[in-house]
Amino acid sequence: MAKSDLGIDLGTATFVVYQRGQGIILEEPSVVAVDKSKKKLLAIGKEAKDMVGKTPSQIQIIRPVQDGVITDPSIIEEVLRYFVKKAKSKGFNMYKPRLIIGIPALTTDVERRAVKEAGSRIGASKVFLISEPLAAAIGSGIDITEPNGHMVIDIGGGTTDLAILSLGGCVISETIKVAGEAMDQEIIKYTKRRYKFLIGETTAERLKIDIGKAFSQEENLEMEVKGQNIKTGLPSNLKLTSDDIFYAIKPILNEIINKIKNILEKTPPELAADIMQNGLIVVGGVARLRGLDKLISEQTGVRTYIPEEPHLVCAKGTGILLEDIELLNKVQVN
Template sequence: MFKSMDIGIDLGTANILVYVKGKGVVLKEPSVVAIDKVRNKVLAVGDDAREMLGRAPGSIVAIRPLKEGVIANYTVTQKLLAYVIEKVAGKSLFFKPRVMTCVPIGITSVEKRAVMEATTQGGASKTYLIEEPLAAALGAGIDISVPRGNMVVDIGGGTTDIAVLSLGGIVVDSSIRIGGDHFDEAIVRHVKKVHNVLIGERTAEEIKMNVATVIADGRNESITVRGRDMVTGLPTTFSVSSEDCRVALEDAVASLIATVRGVLEKCPPELAADIVDNGIYLTGGGALLDGLAEIMQRETGITTHIADDPLECVALGTGKALENLDKLHPGTVYTASNLAD
């Protein structure tokens, strides 16, 4: 008898990752869709669409349908999900996959419903949700089933989810609309203010990945990039240093750490003691920002670890959650209490 394929999707603001049960992470592409506005037709998805960001003519628009972790454009999100599900599972009228999708903590029931409906329209037979910090903890190899406190800080493209977990559930949590995209925007603003040059988000991301640091004693490098001089209006080449980035990212990092401290302050004393022993775990692409773990450790006084594979952590955790899919009712959120029912 044919058994339906089980798929886990990390539906991120910046990237979409797909985990197939028994195979691992099989797809990782940018969450970008290129659309021909004249014919209302999808031209490209993922890497091909990302190449068009900021470079397409007026009739073609490259859209990132998710903003700050939630659906900003329902129709385009549905097309994105349909593309990745078909690419991974093939096209079939009868054998549609069961899909578990990650969502940020703190999103509304309306936003959750939008994700489930978009996943169903995209080609899923049954849909399930899992909150990102829970998936990140599973992907980082943390045993969350025991009565011990563990803290996860998942820094995605649009949001950072912070949660204290124990006994398979989230005890204290908070979400802040700061992530990789916010870091890019901060670099764009700083370059515009200091160098009088306008750069695009792809250039800002390149600067962030290659030279950015958030601590004074971090890496000390520079990169040569191109942009448009705001005085002459002409293309220009200039250099951006690690110190430029540190100054640019100062406020965003301070807000992030303040939110982490806020969660620690709300944490029950016994769980707080466990976190001191176990440390804080950073996951998501933002965890790779140079010096972030060090500055968080300095500001909180708690050992801070970067997960082994921060970029794929949430997708890997969703894959582990797929093992319990038969214990869940379709349309529900993966939690210890739902599994027990």
């Protein structure tokens, strides 16, 4: 494959682009801003996310991938066009690039076809699709072609994908629509219920990332945020702690843990033995939550690993596939 080729992770929370021979060249929030009156795309990524909660009525904030589903294929086409344009702006020759696109596990045949067609319309010579759990496993350094069972838990923005992998495919694969964004909503509700204080989604996400923890014994940090005091109706400040975030997101963590246990119970004995030996691999943006590996290990009795930069492993997996066409042909979604 040529050096103009790109690997793309179309995540619910983040879009990540891998350039062959260069590594990660772009990491942007999965958000776009659209002018409804002019039917024109105004911003993509961080620029669009900075507009959340601050837009006039004619500007709409859209998440092109929500709850593991591609909500608007036409927007995805503009997003892919933006990625290629960004790569060109960095001085790369982007003539007819090949694209390997990691897609959510819940996407339908219609959505997959729409993504491939969108890639063709922006000038890609060929578009390959790969399921995000498979791409994440490859990016984590797992040899998925061996007759050896591995379990990957991908906790992203909108969904948690759980997959038992062996011989280049998913033996068991399930998705629940509970992940990072659900945690943000729980933090908002907790803050309103306990402190009579209103915060927005962006603030809740920042609290989760900066001081959040999944294991009670992790260090208790503190952070001051801005919001609205419900009693006075006036703007105000509030200090929250890691313990606050832990108790807020605990119901979501419990739901994910229960699903992991459910999958392990369904796993055939030979694969279960492999997983006990190999451990559980946790990836995705939420994998950065402090103590998550300790919580899962404690609750399941299985060693749990979080690779370096777990939010980027899917894009790194597409990067590995850019170099290994034989493996790509085995794992691509037809």
